Amino acid sequence: MTTDSTASWTAAFRSAVISSHENIDLFELRGFADQTLRQIIRLDGGGSALRIRLSNRYGKEPLHIGGARLAIRTEGSGIESGSDTPLRVAGAEEFTIPVGEDAVTDPVERTVTAGDELAVSLWLPEDTGLSTYSAVPLRTGYAVPGNALSAPALDGIEGLEELVTRHFISGADVLAPAGTTIAVAFGDSWFEGTGTTPDTDRRFPDLLNDRLRDAGSTGWVVNQGLSANRLLTDEIGEHALARLQRDALDVPGVTHVLIHFGLNDLGIPGQEAYPQAAPGPTAAELIAGFTTLADRLHAAGLTAIATTVGPYKDTVFEGYATPEGIAVAREVNDWIRGADSPFDAYADLAAAVADPADPDRIHDDYDSGDGLHVNDAGAKALADAVDLAFLKI
Incomplete structure (x- = not known):
């Protein structure tokens, strides 16, 4: 990736996360196994590249991600044709986030702007245990059985769930002009x-x-x-x-x-x-x-x-x-x-x-x-x- 020496990594989206292991009954507590999550984030600002922050901060098990993808969201669970790209961590498309830790994906060289809606898809082949999550994201997410990372839409897939909570995503940074x-x-x-x-x-x-x-x-x-x-x-x-x-x-x-x-x-x-x-x-x-x-x-x-x-x-x-x-x-x-x-x-x-x-x-x-x-x-x-x-x- 070509880097701009006049640019710096700057927060463009945040989603505060909490533990599913707290003694609370306000929000649904859950994990995932052999499922693909597709969750939508809306950027507050833009830049010449993007990276996603993923969290297993409160997990009790290592979080194995079999694959992750980034795409431009159209509507619902749909993604724009040709916009789908892998998300990697340390060069690997398959990676594990240890218990209590966070991960930042490798940069994706893509110009993004404020208001862009992006779909982040995670393939979770193993039981995640109760998730690190955001309780009130006010943004519908989606879960389906199996590996549907690159599906153009998840609608119509048997077992589709709509989620009112956001899981494992804690933020996104953009490469923005220095001084932003x-x-x-x-x-x-x-x-x-x-x-x-x-x-x-x-x-x-x-x-x-x-x-x-x-x-x-x-x-x-x-x-x-x-x-x-x-x-x-x-x-x-x-x-x-x-x-x-x-x-x-x-x-x-x-x-x-x-x-x-x-x-x-x-x-x-x-x-x-x-x-x-x-x-x-x-x-x-x-x-x-x-x-x-x-x-x-x-x-x-x-x-x-x-x-x-x-x-x-x-x-x-x-x-x-x-x-x-x-x-x-x-x-x-x-x-x-x-x-x-x-x-x-x-x-x-x-x-x-x-x-x-x-x-x-x-x-x-x-x-x-x-x-x-x-x-x-x-x-x-x-x-x-x-x-x-x-x-x-």
Whole structure:
């Protein structure tokens, strides 16, 4: 491959992953055997070459991949004729990812642009055990029996399954012009996109990217949201302070980090489904956690942009919204908006979607229906609430 000395590897897609071995029942837990997975990724930015990141980070068995292919996706599980190409690791089309490790494919010399939809197909000949996966990718994937790596479409193959979770794929990098800058949306379900319409790319980071492109920006935002994730303690995935290095600081090209946490720290402890959850934090504890987060970002030379904790008073999830928790959220939001916050800037996401008559709840026009997450219109309101001058990407 010919390399451009003025270009560098830059994150163009991210999908935060969690373990199927956690003690949770929110998401389907599964593995695969003698099956082909075809999963769709949409690039946030482009470049002259591409590489895919695959993960067996939480697997209990070595992940044997009998073959992997990359193609341009047409619609559904279909791929564009002539676009299919092998993905290799260290030159091999068949490879194994050890337990607890990740792999990066060899570069594919192909010009890609923001918005390109790519199909990544994995042939899994052996039992994978429970997978390393993304719980809420909001992008339909496909699984069929046997080796169907180069099938033009998987529709019509007996045993076809449609997947609402994404498995083994954690990201894609592109060879972009040197100096291309990246913002990481590092947060919970408000960033991952729960509540927005699947397969439409109407999540907050997607819509913020639309605004950036319209403004002529050469940089973009990648999404490291993780539904049900917490700032201070593990519950769904490692807590924010634990995963910060991997999911933000180590992202190639990162210059800015947008942050949204706190809802699950306050809400999960009140739910019967989580009797083992650590107690809800005080405002002082959350503020200390946010301060540590900002300090670590600044120590890495990054711009730290906070967002206010979203309103959730009328959520349908029993036990999630308590008067004590809502009072803490108000106090934390006042601190984020105040002069003592260590962040370089903030976006007032709470105010952007709150009911003016009752700011502790989501406005009906922006409510996904569960009182905790926003719909497509709400995601647009969140994206519109970010001052692009803060990003400078």
